[in-house]
Amino acid sequence: xxxxxxxxxxxxxxxxxxxxxxxxxxxxxxxxxxxxxxxxxxxxxxxxxxxxxxxxxxxxxxxxxxxxxxxxxxxxxxxxxxxxxxxxxxxxxxxxxxxxxxxxxxxxxxxxxxxxxxxxxxxxxxxxxxxxxxxxxxxxxxxxxxxxxxx
Numbered sequence: 001x002x003x004x005x006x007x008x009x010x011x012x013x014x015x016x017x018x019x020x021x022x023x024x025x026x027x028x029x030x031x032x033x034x035x036x037x038x039x040x041x042x043x044x045x046x047x048x049x050x051x052x053x054x055x056x057x058x059x060x061x062x063x064x065x066x067x068x069x070x071x072x073x074x075x076x077x078x079x080x081x082x083x084x085x086x087x088x089x090x091x092x093x094x095x096x097x098x099x100x101x102x103x104x105x106x107x108x109x110x111x112x113x114x115x116x117x118x119x120x121x122x123x124x125x126x127x128x129x130x131x132x133x134x135x136x137x138x139x140x141x142x143x144x145x146x147x148x149x150x151x
Contacts, residue, residue, distance in 0.1 A: 004076040005032035013067035014051050025051045057097050058087045093123035113151040
């Protein structure tokens with residue numbers, strides 16, 4: 001039996017270099033998430049929720065720094081030591097994030113079907129025809145009205 005958590009965050013500290021100096025956005029955040037569990041990260045605006053999850057996904061801006069004492073492990077693999085190409089292989093396919101601002105997630109000028117197909121093609125090794133079929137199944141699963149019109 002696997003005793004390692006699916007996701008383990010220990011002593012996560014993230015700071016940002018600004019014109020006013022270094023600002024700590026997150027200090028010593030720790031939690032474990034076991035397979036099958038759900039975790040909700042809640043807090044007031046500015047409390048570090050987005051910075052913490054962006055750190056896990058390795059999506060922080062260039063002026064951000066994660067402390068050397070911080071540890072982020074997914075499936076017992078250290079995410080902080082991975083090359084970007086290795087992280088890209090994990091991001092979206094094995095671990096994902098739903099951003100809080102919907103207008104930054106999908107292009108409102110394009111139909112949603114091709115955008116979701118593109119995500120599947122980027123993160124799964126499947127043919128475009130199979131991706132189209134899967135997207136239609138997903139749209140029907142979430143009861144999207146007229147799912148075929150989303151193409």
